[in-house]
Amino acid sequence: MTISFDLAENSVLAQEHYNRIAREQMRPIARDADTHEHELPESWVEWYWLHGRDNVGDVNAPSDGFIQVCIQAEELCWGDAGLYLRTPTAALGGSAVAAAGTQEQRERFLTPFRGSGHPIWGAMAITEAEAGSDAAAIQTTAERDGDDYVINGQKIFCTAGEGASQVEGGFVVVWATVDKSAGRGGIKSFVVPAGTPGMELVGLEKKLGIRASDTATLRFENCRVPAANLLGSAEVKKRDSKTGDKGFKGAMATFDASRPIVAAMAVGVGRASLDFLLEELDRQGVSVRFDAPPSELTAIERDVIEMIGELQAARLLTWRAASMMNKGKPNNLEASMAKAKAGLAVTRITQKAVEILGPPAYSKKLMVEKWMRDAKINDIFEGTQQINQLIVARRILDYSSSMLR
């Protein structure tokens, strides 16, 4: 081991590969997909399903592992974050199945995503009207009935929820409580295949940004799934017992894997904005000097140097969290650090870019205003800024969730 910032050859190939996809397949339709909210961006979905799933580079060559996944997310979100979220993949639902599912469940639910049929989606449904950051407060129930569970409740803010609930072959991982008296110990997750009777698409949100992404409200009314679709243990541990909420913690552990990806997504959007800003400044004959004394730097140079530093800081924190996953090291703290830093940094970077570029950047003729709208979600979903601060704070203080609420 030695500290190194040299990307593995495969990572460089991945960077080039996904950047080309971003430039050629995503950028040309990005504005249109943003304008036509709630319409399926068919050209992207079809293209990706046919050509986007191939392995990049030599699978046996040295690799940066999970960092390469972050690079893919960064490049594709540099292309368009909304389209990235509309990509036909198992997405977060897939992460949940991969993290908590049995071998049989992984094969049953994830194999179709490598298949040759029509494009399909996976999704995760956690949030409810009265349970956002406080996931333990969810009210959706799953009641055991013979060999089945029967799910009742309503989920909101389900990313890719339209595709995952409606297109056969896909699935939604639904969080529900099997025992409200057990608190978080009673919360379990269930794979609900698309088209299961009782799962209904109620509506799609109209959003500030990432408009190409289908953010769904799903209603579950006596929705029946086999007990074999429960992810993880069926056992309910009591609230007070020391190991009380292992199931819940297991479910939350999915976030340790997904937060670096969301952080990488944020970095991609931020870079889109920053790249454009630098190109535009260059066109206007404004240079950014790294060898000028502070007294001579213009306000724009100061801002831009700060933005470049913040973006790189976010990227390195992200890669560190991903690198720990490669080694099987617990990365709960580092994943939240990356997510908190990236979410905020990129929110600020994209807002600043609109400010610096002035009136033209406020216009929809350019993409800068869109990147600002797209960026903001990264400081909200997969744990808000504040939730990630809370996680970081508990870790560094060695406090439990009851000691720091």
Added chain:
Amino acid sequence: MIEFDPTEEQELVVETVRQFVENEVRPAARECDEACEVPRGLLDQAHELGLVANALPESVGGGGERNAVTQCLIAEELAWGDLAIALSIMSPSLTALPVADFGTEEQQQRVLPRFAGPNFTPGSIALVEPRFDSDPFRPKSTAKREGDEYVIDGAKCLVPWLDGDEQVLVFASEEGRAQGFLVDRNSEGLTAEAEQNLGVQALGSVELTLSGVRVSASDKLGGDAGVNMPALVARGRVGLAAMGVGVARAAYDLAREYAKEREAFGAKIASKQAIAFMLADMAIEIDAARLLTWEAAWGLDAGRDALRESTLAYQQVQRVALQVADGAVQVMGGHGYIRDYLPEMHLRNARGFAMFEALTLV
């Protein structure tokens, strides 16, 4: 491949330095600041660790293990102990590393052996100027060639001035380009006046006035080739960034421990989000700044000037060190403000990173 873990050897070095810092540096920090002096014995002791000598070429008796990442790891630990003591311990780098990097063969043989020897020899650099627009690339101090000599005029500040060496490396513009000159401290026309600064009081720095100071042409660093200023400035920014991370970490550690002890309204203040979130932000920013610093150091080790990366890291660290030190004072309230505790010193020291250009080198 991307990798965030140091080598085992580096971990060993860090562990050794950390023990030294815990046993010797931290207990002395407050007293040194109040006395505006670092005891010579402490510097002699530190010298035995060979922290600078190891990085000097084998041809002059050094260890031949120049590695910017390693120097960053060392610098962070030392500065976590105390910034002024860290700068003093690493001061040999100020004369020795530029000579090792840019000096002629004759200059290397003349200057370097004493820094690789058994006794602590402090180095000294005069780069910063006492003006709001101080610029390492375009000093207002001038050097003019006259026959076989250079004549140097100008003013410098934040010049470390520990007893034990007769030279100082002065930077001045020669025909518009910054160049370094090895100047005898007792040269005619050179006056040194002790400084009293906001922070790093124990460094014992001086303000220099040079009026018609003459040096031999052979004392121009690097001879006709001169100095690669971007590389030198980058090596300074990386080293200072690492020390800034150390200062921030020291302030953060104290604030976190205090917040876990201090009670208000019947609970530890760390259990209040207003405090806990400040601490979380500090932890995130410190780690981010450290990674940027490592990346810049790695760039230097890969043979690049890395001016861009080092500037990014240094800029971030300037902000982070100040913000964290200020936050630590805030978390500790009145206790952060009194000199019984260290955060007030961290705050004074942290402000200096905006002007410390090349006060340490890796």
